[in-house]
Amino acid sequence: MAALINLPHSLLLFLTLLVITTGPKLSECARIFTIVNYCKETIWPAVTPGDNFNGGGFTLKPGQTIVFSAPVGWSGRIWARTGCNFDRNGNGSCQTGGCGTSYKCSASGKPPASLAEFTLATVDFYDVSLVDGFNVPLAVTPIHGRGNCSVAGCDSDLRPICPTELAVKGNGGRNVACRSACDVFNTDEYCCRGVYGNPVTCQPTFYSKKFKQACPAAYSYAYDDPTSIFTCSGTDYVVSFCSSRKKPVCTYHNKKLMCGGSTGLRAAVGKWGMMVLALIITTALSNVW
Template sequence: MNYTHRRILLTVLLLISSGAKWSEGARVFTLVNECKTTIWPAITPGENFNGGGLALRSGQSVVFTAPVGWSGRIWGRTGCNFDQAGNGSCQTGACGTALKCSASGEPPATLAEFTLAAMDFYDVSLVDGFNLPITVMPVNGKGGNCSAAGCNTDLRNSCPTELAVMADGKTVACRSACDVFDTDQYCCRGVYGNPVTCQPTYYSKKFKQACPTAYSYAYDDPTSIFTCLEGDYIITFCAIGRKQTVCTYHNHRLVCSGSSGSASLIYKWLVLMLLCMVSLWSCV
């Protein structure tokens, strides 16, 4: 059983054991690009996310809504060049030649993964390698852990040479040890296909040290999967060493990360107007 199938099974078991019931409702996803360059977020399944892909300029944000029952992944693509028809290529994270993804991205890519239910489950995974820092910040949650997950360290700067993906003399991504060496030990398969025999390796320990709240290898469950009851999610690319407040708008109410109370009315309207001006979100 591979990592993706195992994670789905784990999520289902957690749902059953928690007694959570599927409920009506939706979750607001705010994608924020704090990288210095344009990135191309990809989402599968993408029916509720601009068809699965878009361009997001530096400093720009975009808001989507996904229904309860959606289960999928979000990642960033870099170094892309698409024509007006949405055909092109990317240095990292490509899903074939399409702007709007209908399939998973090519490793290495940092993945934000979600299963939306009455109790949501989410994580950020480096099991398929790393190409961009990603953090997931829940807001508006009514219970559960609702902790921040992800990696706000740029592993490209410390990637071991044997894992590095190079382009134009720069490290543009960091592959997983499984992808590079393709052994049962690194890939947690065969006799290593269980949490007892598949233990952290030299490479997964380096990933975990840099990104304590991200999956570093397939059985890194206890410190890497999080829950939140009816929360909304702010996914930030390249929030390196930053703890700035990011806001999203839901149910006619502005909610900000890192804020325990309500903002003043003037502050709410200022942030909301800024969101409308700098994002792809239509506010009318």
């Protein structure tokens, strides 16, 4: 089930900042994915495999949030498509991240695209990968899990600083994405294949180092595992486009608001203020559930 939430900007701001440090134990049987568009433009997120995610494609306007549930055992990727134009039959094209001509993706998107990758099990594995390039900032925040549970992602915008030889130009000549060196040059060294197909011989390059410097919690090349892949158990996830990794986030689980991040708001408004804010937001969410 998906719930698309259109909230007034002020209420969305409360939802983003609100932090509740207690709540029910999260389910070991499913994971709630809250996908949020903080970008200034509409995006068309895609998911493969997408059976639990509206068939693999949907639209998020600026400030919109959508909620899905995925079972343990699901393994897949989530990314944003940008600059899309679809007709009423769901046929069209995208400037970046497109999966052919379909609104709902059944295959991986065309690079370059920032990818959130998940494998859900007793212990989940998740990461944000720039191995296929970059199109929008992306963060993955686990909520109330157990284990490492660090925030993964790339919250820097690589488009303005993308090397000219990797840049994808859009209307007006502005950079709309940044390709990977593998995608551009197609060599064994940049693609970590052939004699470079192992973590000993495949080392960071000039380009992957630039990606890593800007986004230290994301994969910059194929064997960038130690600082890029994270684990967590019994958690829900917030996938945020165009958001800071430090931004407090919330998800909606079992008809209750669950949040993680700074405790500043709790300290500012106190216990009863938090309860009132939680009631306001939970009521608003219930009306669109």
